[in-house]
Structure formats: structure tokens, C-alpha cells
Amino acid sequence: MPTFRRIFAGRAAILMFHEIQQDFRSELMTGTSVALFEHSLNWLRQEGWEIVSFETCLERLATDPGTRRYAVLTFDDAYRDNVATALPILERRNAPFMVYVPTGAPTRTLQSWWLGLREIFRSGDTVTIDAMDKRFHCPTFHEKMLGLYRVTEWIHQDYHRVAMLAPTFNRAGISLPALNEAYFLNERELQSLARHPLASIGGHTASHAALSSLDVLSARAEMADNRCYLEQLLQLPVRHFAYPYGGARACGPREAHLAKEVGFSTAVTTRHGQVSDLKSNHFALPRVGVGGQFETRARFEARMSGIQSAVHMLLGSKR
Structure with a gap:
């Protein structure tokens, strides 16, 4: 060292x-x-x-x-x-x-999409990301982490995709303003x-x-x-x-x-x-x-x- x-x-x-x-x-x-x-x-x-x-x-x-x-x-x-x-x-x-x-x-x-995605994977054992046309079966902790990682990497490939997550958040009842209130000063x-x-x-x-x-x-x-x-x-x-x-x-x-x-x-x-x-x-x-x-x-x-x-x-x- x-x-x-x-x-x-x-x-x-x-x-x-x-x-x-x-x-x-x-x-x-x-x-x-x-x-x-x-x-x-x-x-x-x-x-x-x-x-x-x-x-x-x-x-x-x-x-x-x-x-x-x-x-x-x-x-x-x-x-x-x-x-x-x-x-x-x-x-x-x-x-x-x-x-x-x-x-x-x-x-x-x-638009704290990363908080929204985390909340979806934390709370559900099956997560559908409409914009990816993909469903994640994630009942275990490891599968939740892996699913979140994959969607996050998909966003990082093209940041215009952030706006495409809105239907997923709406269907899951995810409120980004509420998450902002919970997590940010x-x-x-x-x-x-x-x-x-x-x-x-x-x-x-x-x-x-x-x-x-x-x-x-x-x-x-x-x-x-x-x-x-x-x-x-x-x-x-x-x-x-x-x-x-x-x-x-x-x-x-x-x-x-x-x-x-x-x-x-x-x-x-x-x-x-x-x-x-x-x-x-x-x-x-x-x-x-x-x-x-x-x-x-x-x-x-x-x-x-x-x-x-x-x-x-x-x-x-x-x-």
C-alpha cells in the first residue's frame, strides 16, 4: 500500500x-x-x-x-x-x-426517479417497467437489488428515459414529491x-x-x-x-x-x-x-x- x-x-x-x-x-x-x-x-x-x-x-x-x-x-x-x-x-x-x-x-x-424506482422494488415482488417492456420477478433481497441496478443502468444509458418512467410511477401510486419530503432537507x-x-x-x-x-x-x-x-x-x-x-x-x-x-x-x-x-x-x-x-x-x-x-x-x- x-x-x-x-x-x-x-x-x-x-x-x-x-x-x-x-x-x-x-x-x-x-x-x-x-x-x-x-x-x-x-x-x-x-x-x-x-x-x-x-x-x-x-x-x-x-x-x-x-x-x-x-x-x-x-x-x-x-x-x-x-x-x-x-x-x-x-x-x-x-x-x-x-x-x-x-x-x-x-x-x-x-424528479427523483431513483427514489421512485427504489420504492417500487422495495415494496413489490413483481415490478413492471413499461418503458423497458420488462417485468422483474424479485421476491428476494438479491433479486430486488439486481432489478433496481438494471433499470438504473438503463436510465444512465440515455437520460431522456427519465420522463418515460412517469406511467410506471403513476400506476404504482408513487409520489415523487412525497419521497422528496421524506428524504431531502x-x-x-x-x-x-x-x-x-x-x-x-x-x-x-x-x-x-x-x-x-x-x-x-x-x-x-x-x-x-x-x-x-x-x-x-x-x-x-x-x-x-x-x-x-x-x-x-x-x-x-x-x-x-x-x-x-x-x-x-x-x-x-x-x-x-x-x-x-x-x-x-x-x-x-x-x-x-x-x-x-x-x-x-x-x-x-x-x-x-x-x-x-x-x-x-x-x-x-x-x-
Whole structure:
């Protein structure tokens, strides 16, 4: 591990979380368990990573030529459990963090299709997805997880398919506004969080749309309107941004240009990687995701230590 870390690990790592789930299994293992969350924070400290705010990380990379490594903790979407579950853990460690907030979460207008799909698979042993023309027989926990994974991957292949899920939700009696109310912070709670000394708030678009699927004016409006909403609500500057979905299908050079044009200082993706120095593109920063159905402590440690980067480089050199 130390050898890999010296060669392949970056000077900074931006960790990405979504939900920090008390009952990981009942949520079909879609977020990060409390046990893994605590392990990741403990491991960072034990291995010499200093957990700092986004602003401090950028400042240290610019002014500190040494070998210290910095970790930035980020949470996407503003889930209630970021406050109820994660915040006490972060407070005990005095660990700063960033929460990226789409306008539609606190306003309850978000088309949170991933919550709708999870609810359908959690509650039913037979799930029909009309747009896929497919029926999933899923009485067991494993079959529910597999079915949810398959539909989610289908959406990620083409984000226009999100709108095609409406008939399925309607027939199943799924209310996305009700799920938004249950899972996301409201405006008052977000205002309270923004005043916490460890917290920073970033933008995440108005509707959580895949920006690459929109025309340029609409994509720009998604960023600008979200920043304006958050700054008016919180009475604080909002300098940092996260692309929804964040992969190659969802954002690229055009979106990086728009993020800079709108006035953000940084923008993060979901592409795996660490930050080697200040010369990294501040509008296409990689992150290290922590959580999901296939996550383990060993996999987390391998990614943070540079083993995954080493494997990618090795495979790339053989092609």
C-alpha cells in the first residue's frame, strides 16, 4: 500500500457520498452504510490524510509544496440523513464538508426517479417497467437489488428515459414529491445547515438534469438559476458546483465552460480519480465515490491508495 500510494495516489482526494443510511439493507444498499462512512473517516486520519474544506484544499495545493495529502468530503443532493446521521459523526471529528444542492430537492419539485424506482422494488415482488417492456420477478433481497441496478443502468444509458418512467410511477401510486419530503432537507433545514461552521453549500443545477442532454441556453439556466436560488435562500456566496450524474454522458467541455461562465470556482464530476496538483482542471475535478451495492472497506482503501489507478494504467498500456 505505501508503495502504491507514493506512486499513484494524488495530493488531494475529493470523496463523494450521497445518503448515509442507518438501515443500509432496507434502502437496498443504495447509499453508504454508517459503518463504512465511519471506517472511511477513520482510515483517512490513520493514513495521514488531513480532512479540510474545499477552499482550504485549493489554498494548500497552491501554497504547500510538501507531501501532505488532503481529503475533501462532499455530499450530493442534500439528503436528510446528511444532517441526522452524518453530521454528528463529522462533528466528533471536526471534519469540514460540502453539500451540493439541486433546487428541486428543498422545493420538492425534483424528479427523483431513483427514489421512485427504489420504492417500487422495495415494496413489490413483481415490478413492471413499461418503458423497458420488462417485468422483474424479485421476491428476494438479491433479486430486488439486481432489478433496481438494471433499470438504473438503463436510465444512465440515455437520460431522456427519465420522463418515460412517469406511467410506471403513476400506476404504482408513487409520489415523487412525497419521497422528496421524506428524504431531502427543506429550505429551513438547509438554511440552518449552511450556518454550521463545518458546512459549505454548493450548486447542483435546478432540476438535477443531465446537462449534456440540454441545449446550451437551458444548461446554462440550470446552473445560473440554481446558484441564484441558493445564494438568495442562504445569503451566502455559492462558489462550487457538482454536475448531476457527472459521467461522460452527462457533462463535458461545454458544461465546464458554462460552469466557469456562470461564476463557479470549481466543478466536480463523478469520474474516478484524485487531484495531483493545482494544475488540474478546476471545472472537471474527479472524485472518489464511497458507497453502493458493491462497496467494501477493501475496495475503498484500494481506490484511495492508488491501486485502482495503477490497474487502469497497466491495462491502458497493454491496449
